[in-house]
Amino acid sequence: DAGVIQSPRHEVTEMGQEVTLRCKPISGHDYLFWYRQTMMRGLELLIYFNNNVPIDDSGMPEDRFSAKMPNASFSTLKIQPSEPRDSAVYFCASSLVGAGSNTEAFFGQGTRLTVV
Amino acid sequence: AQSVTQPDIHITVSEGASLELRCNYSYGATPYLFWYVQSPGQGLQLLLKYFSGDTLVQGIKGFEAEFKRSQSSFNLRKPSVHWSDAAEYFCAVGPFTGGGNKLTFGTGTQLKVEL
Numbered sequence: 001d002a003g004v005i006q007s008p009r010h011e012v013t014e015m016g017q018e019v020t021l022r023c024k025p026i027s028g029h030d031y032l033f034w035y036r037q038t039m040m041r042g043l044e045l046l047i048y049f050n051n052n053v054p055i056d057d058s059g060m061p062e063d064r065f066s067a068k069m070p071n072a073s074f075s076t077l078k079i080q081p082s083e084p085r086d087s088a089v090y091f092c093a094s095s096l097v098g099a100g101s102n103t104e105a106f107f108g109q110g111t112r113l114t115v116v
Numbered sequence: 117a118q119s120v121t122q123p124d125i126h127i128t129v130s131e132g133a134s135l136e137l138r139c140n141y142s143y144g145a146t147p148y149l150f151w152y153v154q155s156p157g158q159g160l161q162l163l164l165k166y167f168s169g170d171t172l173v174q175g176i177k178g179f180e181a182e183f184k185r186s187q188s189s190f191n192l193r194k195p196s197v198h199w200s201d202a203a204e205y206f207c208a209v210g211p212f213t214g215g216g217n218k219l220t221f222g223t224g225t226q227l228k229v230e231l
Binding site: 004033042043045048056091093104105106107108109110 | 150220
């Protein structure tokens, strides 16, 4: 498996524009997570899905952020409109359901977003 | 609420020296504990994890960590550091039920290795 795939790797956009980040989880994984990493706040969980259903979006900063998972192999994180304070590295991760030694989160390489 | 504290923001060690990175957690139940490493421009890679059993766990790249429930700690160690170990290291805690989901990360420790 190629692992968790995120696109684009880098995105530079102007304030006010819509930004869409994409993620392909590892095939067969039941959970998908979106994290944001900034110098000030470190790694924060934004939202996670179980079997394509959003379970907890309490980490989504505000209504400008939305996430979808239309099927088991694809998820998007959208910011509309974008602001400079949204500049960060956004990571997608996936994992298998259940407790046990096979449970760990596998991370993609991240999307570095810069809003100017 | 669960939380993770990594008290050392930066650590510098000489190549070949031993290493210990500290991690303290707060969690109301039996936790899953993880150490991840992040190289510049890369995603996070799992080094090791603890969920039950032997409190000393072995990971990849020669790393190990010891879970001490009485101290709420999960410190990462390596007996001899290599220059390629220079990276940022994150400790994380997650709920036991449902596996390592919804992780809470520490703020990270940046490791510099002097040749």
